[in-house]
Amino acid sequence: MSQINFSVIIPTYHRNDLLAKCLDCLAPGVQTLPAEQYEVIVTDDGSQTTAEEMIRQQYPWAKWVAGPCKGPAANRNNGAKYGQGEWLAFTDDDCIPSLHWLEAYSTAIMPNFLVYEGKTTCKQGIHSPLEHAPINLTGSYLWSCNLMIYANLFLNLGGFDENFPHPHLEDIDLRERLNQTKNNYRFVDKAIVDHAPRRLPGGHKLGISHESYVYYSYHKKHVVPSKNELLKEIIRNRLTRIIHYLGHKESPTAFISLITEILCVLNNWDHWIEKYRI
Known part of the structure; x- marks a missing residue:
């Protein structure tokens, strides 16, 4: 065999x-x-x-x-x-x-x-x-x-x-x-x-997924996660994509999704920090 x-x-x-x-x-x-x-x-x-x-x-x-x-x-x-x-x-x-x-x-x-x-x-x-x-x-x-x-x-x-x-x-x-x-x-x-x-998932689901960043920062990198750095990265990535397809019929939806994603991170950040803080 x-x-x-x-x-x-x-x-x-x-x-x-x-x-x-x-x-x-x-x-x-x-x-x-x-x-x-x-x-x-x-x-x-x-x-x-x-x-x-x-x-x-x-x-x-x-x-x-x-x-x-x-x-x-x-x-x-x-x-x-x-x-x-x-x-x-x-x-x-x-x-x-x-x-x-x-x-x-x-x-x-x-x-x-x-x-x-x-x-x-x-x-x-x-x-x-x-x-x-x-x-x-x-x-x-x-x-x-x-x-x-x-x-x-x-x-x-x-x-x-x-x-x-x-x-x-x-x-x-x-x-x-x-x-x-x-x-x-x-x-x-x-x-x-x-x-x-x-x-891409909807803005809320994208936002919730960033809980993994907090887990990864604390338990893998052993550093305090930075809300500002995360938000900068989200905005940079999403806006780059939106600008690249400026004028596309789905651009307004993508922009609304970005706002929803940011708000989701802001609304859940303190809870995530308490949950994963070492």
Whole structure:
């Protein structure tokens, strides 16, 4: 029996149509890496519906597992638990891996490198101030939508931190922990994943997500979080996007969303400080 070298981990949540497109690109005989060298694990946080039946009928070569329903960090960790490969390759359910994705990672492996990141594109492009995508063309981001890590290292690190109160900053936290442990990582230009543009959440949801910044500052960086610095960063990022698409029909909505996001941070800041202060 051949050794499984790579476990592909795909967290999903109520996006069967996009997941199907992702799985189509990972099918045996479609990926240029021999099928016996990799497995695909879909970890599913779906509550109203799941992808279990779709995978059983259309993608029987993939393994479906129920997720813990505790957010994307916990869902990725859950999928990793089932992996039998020496390496864990993470992507998202709204991503399209290139046909050479796994082969590119396989041929890039070098001694003393236990972490690799691929190129993440967005071929559709961003056409609205209310859209975004985690594009990575030159490396150093370690976005979890296109990441390969040695399984034992991932386990020893404790995986993604599941204590973040909202899906925000978990990727950066993993990257910083790897930096602190002196684990070098390598950019693999030919390990390409295309990420569809995502709709930004509403202003309130964006605002609430910044609770993760307070948690990260206190418990990871061990510094007092700065409300002013956070607000400057929010305004700079959102206004840059709005100005870039000035005149777009959704620009007024984006501006209202920015105001709502700022007010949400201001209204919740003291509560977050009390909750996470060490």
